[in-house]
Amino acid sequence: MLKQLLLQSLRINAAEKTTATASNLLGGTAPIDKLRSQIAQFAASPFPVLVHGESGTGKELVARSLHEKSSRASHTLYALNCAAISPTLVEPTLFGYAKGAFTGAVASRAGYFEDAHDSTLFLDEIGELPLDLQAKLLRVMENGEFQGVGETQSRSSNARVVAATNRDLKQEIRAGRFRADLYHRLSVFTIDVPALRELGEDRIVLLDHFREFYARQAGTQPFTLGREAHAMWLAYPFPGNVRELRNIVIRLSTKCAGLEVNEEQLRAELDGDTDTIAPAVGGTLAADEDTIIDAARKQLQTARGFNLDETLARWERGYVEAALDLTQGNLARAAKLLGVNRTTLYSRMQNYAVNTPEK
Ligand SMILES: Nc1ncnc2c1ncn2[C@@H]1O[C@H](COP(=O)(O)OP(=O)(O)OP(=O)(O)O)[C@@H](O)[C@H]1O
Ligand SMILES: [Mg+2]
Structure with missing residues (x-):
């Protein structure tokens, strides 16, 4: 029953089936030009692409562009975020299941590999896929054949796989967390999406684009940056x-529609942003020490009134809320995700007065 409920919610939350709209990759610096030409080169091929880059760099945008520029564009792109759903659900979602395969499987259902036949299957956060599922994925990548959960007959798929990760998969292979053979299958083509700090003037191109866009959306005038704020933005x-x-x-x-933003106002937006350090370490506790130190250094360079206890709290x-969000408020699963026991999680939630979503 739980599995059925989860499968239903999964359709809405973690896994996405979308008709892609035109993806607009902005920027005119050399690394973005290279990215565009790689997308144009690889789009027509049926072979897998591995997209790598830090969090927030545009990996999903790249995956959608690959689909839109391919001959598969008229078909629906299927996307599954491997980190956002429970590992037990990845298998039926990708490969489908037979009627009666588990409690609640009242009818058989095709999985994304079959649904995405002649289309693109985007496997986001592939580095989070557990090893046993990596073995199953390898099999379908080898010959396009797979079996649904509880099925005896093989199905086949012609889906073009695009996978993305912010992890260093070679390091994951060395650590025994990712299969080398699967890595080689997935990375026929690889695309490294550049970090924004490597994109110089594109920071202004993106600033201009987004401030016009959001002002238009709100029916207001865009803000501008004063001279010092402009320099701070570029630094x-x-x-x-x-x-x-x-x-x-x-x-x-x-906050500042139609106004000129000064240095102090901008600093207030750059300061204490919970986003500023998490994405830099890949949003994961598994980041290595050097990555964490590097991210912390960057944060300390820009933050005023930094407070270690507040930041850690x-x-x-953030982790507690993310775990509750991912598990739709299921305390037991959230505690498991966080690697703490349920009572510990509960007492932390009472401390924060985190709202538990209604179940
Ligand atoms: N070059 C770009 N031009 C325009 N928009 C961009 C560009 N790069 C990223 N974006 C936008 O930035 C946001 C984050 O991009 P996206 O979700 O693709 O990143 P990601 O690499 O998949 O991040 P994560 O690793 O956190 O999943 C999106 O709104 C995307 O449209
Ligand atoms: Mg993404």
Whole structure:
């Protein structure tokens, strides 16, 4: 029953089936030009593409562009975020299941591999896929054949796989967490999406685009940046990449519509942003020490009135809220995700007065 409920909610939440709209990859610097030409080169091929880049750099946008520029564009793109759903659900979602395969499987259902026949299957956060599922994925990548859960007959798929990750998969292979053979299957083509800090003037192109866009949406005038604020914008490393830039623009568009933003007002938006450090370490506790130190250094360089206890408390709360969000408020699963026991999670939630979503 639980599995059935989860499968239903999964359709709405974690896994996405969308008709893609025109993806607009902005920027005119050399790394973005290279990205565009790689997309154009690889789009027509039926072979897999592995998209790698820090959080918020635009990996999903790249995956959608690959689909839109391919001959498969008229078909629906299927996307599954491997980190956002319980591992037990990945298998039936990708491969389908037979009637009666588990409690609640009242009818058989095709999985995304079959649904995405002649289309593109985007496997986001592929680095989070558990090893046993990596073995199953390898099999379908080898010959296009697979079996649904509880099925005896093989099905086949012609789906073009695009996978994305912010992890260093070679390091994951060395650590025994990712299969080398699957890595080689997935990475026939690889695309490295550049970090925003490598994109120089594109930070202004993106600023201009988003502030016009959000002002138009709100029916207001766009804000402008004063001279010092402009220099601060160009010096800021944007550890959360384009997503962080866009969020800052959304906040400024709301607070300072039609006004000139000064250095202090801009600093207030760059300061204490919970997004600023998490994405830089891949949003994962598994980040290595050097990555964490690097991200912390960047944050300390730009933050005023930094407070370690407050920052750590915000992080802790962020993880708790994310786990509750991912598990639709299921305390037991959230505790498991966080690697703490249920009572510990509960007492933290009482401390934060985190709202538990209604079940
Ligand atoms: N070059 C770009 N031009 C325009 N918009 C961009 C660009 N790069 C990223 N974006 C926008 O930034 C946001 C984040 O991009 P996206 O979700 O593709 O990042 P991601 O790499 O998949 O992040 P994560 O690793 O956190 O999943 C999206 O709104 C996307 O449209
Ligand atoms: Mg993404």
